[in-house]
Amino acid sequence: MNKIKVGKIINTHGLKGELKILALTDDENRFEDLNEIYIEDTKYTIEKVRYKKNFPMIKFKEFSDINEVLKFKDKYIYIDEKDLVELEKDSYFIFQIKGLMVKTVDGLEIGIVKDVLSPGANDVYVVDGKEKDHLIPAVKEFIKDINLDEGHIIIKPIEGLLE
The missing domain is CATH 2.40.30.60 (RimM)
Structure with a gap:
């Protein structure tokens, strides 16, 4: 266990x-x-x-x-x-998010979530990209799907988010 x-x-x-x-x-x-x-x-x-x-x-x-x-x-x-507590639908523990592959809705692999920050209103996923880290706000506007079984997060980035 x-x-x-x-x-x-x-x-x-x-x-x-x-x-x-x-x-x-x-x-x-x-x-x-x-x-x-x-x-x-x-x-x-x-x-x-x-x-x-x-x-x-x-x-x-x-x-x-x-x-x-x-x-x-x-x-x-x-x-x-x-002994974990039950979470609401579409809520996850940080340990479940770390290590997931982040991809865009178009299938472009961005990187692996290496950390989760909690600076305020929402969490921010720190994604270890090929050339630099990317900060992805954990909000429905950007996060389109989290699939723990398949080990990935699908995002729809806005212009400038991945630059």
């Missing part, structure tokens, strides 16, 4: 082994619905989740002392793919 990165441990908190998490999801409250997570290849059971200044604070059942969790600082938190 695939593991999905959902957070980064940025620090410890208090003396009882809590960890301060930087959420790598759109929903910071996402951690409340989880019973277990992975750090590297080891599974841990979540005992408690609370929030402090919009940061999730996680306490594992396996640890009760700050000295036991110091080793986790700067490590990533992963979940099983089965």
Whole structure:
């Protein structure tokens, strides 16, 4: 089963082994619905989740002392793919978009999505083109089809978008 990165441990908190998490999801409250997570290849059971200044604070059942969790600082938190939340129609996780081939409606291959930026109102796909990177806004005006099974995104670029 695939593991999905959902957070980064940025620090410890208090003396009882809590960890301060930087959420790598759109929903910071996402951690409340989880019973277990992975750090590297080891599974841990979540005992408690609370929030402090919009940061999730996680306490594992396996640890009760700050000295036991110091080793986790700067490590990533992963979940099983089965623990993903349901998305609305035509919504995708970033990990699903990365690696897709981007083609125009005319069949011209533009490149592979290497990153997804979230600067504001909509995401922007960073496409590794043959000569340079292209920034494609993830809006219906440009994105005509996303086919995960076939591994591609079809776009209808406007003049200047790919220059």
